[in-house]
Amino acid sequence: MNELAGKHIVLGLSGGIACYKAAELCRALVKEGATVQVVMTEAAEQFMTAVTMQALSGRPVFTSQWDARTSGGADNNMPHINLSREADVIVVAPASADFMAKLVHGRADELLSLMCLARPIESVPLILAPAMNREMWSHPATQRNIEQLRADGTTVLDVGAGEQACGETGDGRMLEPEELLYDLVRFFTPKLLAGQHVLVSAGPTFEAIDPVRGLTNLSSGKMGFAIARAAHEAGAQVTLVAGPVGLPTPRGVGRVNVKSALNMQKSLDHLAQAATVFVSAAAVADWRPAQMLDQKIKK
Template sequence: MNAPLAPAELAGRRLVLALSGGVACYKAAELLRLLVKAGAEVTVMMSEAAQQFIGVATMQALSGRPVHVTAWDEATPNHMPHIALGREAEALLIAPASADLMARLAQGRADELLSLTALARPRERCALLLAPAMNREMWSHPATQRNVAQLRADGAEILGPDHGAQACGETGEGRMLEPPALLDAVIAHFRPKSLAGCELLITAGPTFEPIDPVRGLTNRSSGKMGFALARAAAEAGARVTLVAGPVHLPTPAGVLRVDVQTADDMLQAVLPRAQALGPQGVFIATAAVADWRPATLAPHKLKKNGKKVPPQLELSENEDILARVAALPAPPFCVGFAAESEHLEAHAREKLVRKKLPLVVGNLGPATFGHDDNSLLLVDAQGAAPLPADGSRADKRVLACALVAEIARRRAAWLQP
């Protein structure tokens, strides 16, 4: 069965992508392609300097729309593209945003198309997103930092910059974020902030319980669902800490990551943080934590040495992290995950009752481990409901956003006196 297509997360969104001068203009073509692929309707405008780095024809071909390059565009109604474009867009994304352009924006100057449009846009419904790109010395200069602070105070969102190799041959901060990171930032901008101000702690991935210095007990959890939830929660405005077992996944933007190996490592990382959350916080236990660990760790690799009888492993039970958190004197809103191979609702309900949880999210482990899609079953004291509602499979990012919205709704009701 083919997995569902990745969601068009910007479907119907109207954006203006503006390019000021800089070598990073070459990244704008890929950014434009990603925005359009995500469903956005993108109109491009380019400064005179930007046209020295990338051609108008390229951006027009990728957007499928005319590219605006002058404030005197006769094709625009009333010859006022800076008015018309700002009225039509939900966000003005300037990428790259040069030091010179940001200085003009901070001062409220309006002497060319990009700054005119930024100044004339209806601020309450057209956001200003800036992706700085410049030499490290230019970025760190006090004048630039004053301008950035002023732009933030005026309501602009500053996306980046990144740290890395620069066109001048130097290395440092000032490099424009890569197109996928900018796409994620734009998607996050449009997400409802249903968890604004909330502290959220989440576990993800497997644990690894060593038998000897080489081998260990683990499971097939990829961590993808937990990482998708961490990203969705951050996009919903939460301050997210992700405690991750041994997985090879990039950390979602805006998320604090703590890497662990064993179940005990995870317990030690989670408990003090969960205690600090209190009833206002949220704890989501998506990690597939090993129930058992070897009672002793062999100091060296266990060898066959021609023996036909395998070594006998004595196992000790790991502590139940979710149960410990739920039993705190002032626990956060706790969400458990039940990865089962059969009788999903029955096992999920047993976990709900035994650990005294407000919500358990069930899924069939063999059908989801390592996959990019999944289907969930939400189990609470009132009953059970599938997610998606029709019981089909959906992309884990889609499921994560829907589940975060559901958790936010339930948390709000849980906090009511």
């Protein structure tokens, strides 16, 4: 909780259906302790009202470079300068194909792109969360633009795959708000474990007695999963060997599901060879039956 306390995030919205996810993202950022200043393009306002974003962020939304309201404590009618100077990061979510093309060319004919261009590039990172139709996403022009943006020092996040608002299926969906939140928290976490390969065991084991019965315990697995998540946030490559639990896999973490203590041991023995750190957080069963019966025991 409060993983973004003290951070000031400028959240930009460009024109795309995924603006609806930006509302949830804004809420999540505020809940984690960040202050959020929303800036929207004209097209974004077709998909989401500034009223909603103001209500969620608790700050007036800026949509025009000609907006003369006080911004960043200054009355100079330069929101593009003032808003970017306050920011710890600028996140554009969704980033439309058009918006990314504009950034590549250093275009600055409206507030959001102007602010991105005018930001102090060394101290205010820019993160883009693309969102678009699969054909737009895979178009060589878009891919070329993303390559150029990365070369210019911009962080361009992944996209998700699946059903799209247009009815087609493929790559190009914006990441879900909780995935974006995780990526932002990770972005701000010092990379103390960069270069490490952390192996974590988590959860209970299940020792079968017969095909329907077994010995196990009530370990939730939460500790190991939280350790795996924290290690990944700190820059490690992380593999999680999990007993039978229904917890979602932390973003960016590799997971191997196992059942019995012997399964877990075999998996860990193998994976430990490539690991530099092992955290043993699993609640391995204390006992196992001398033999597992192939047939269900009657009673």
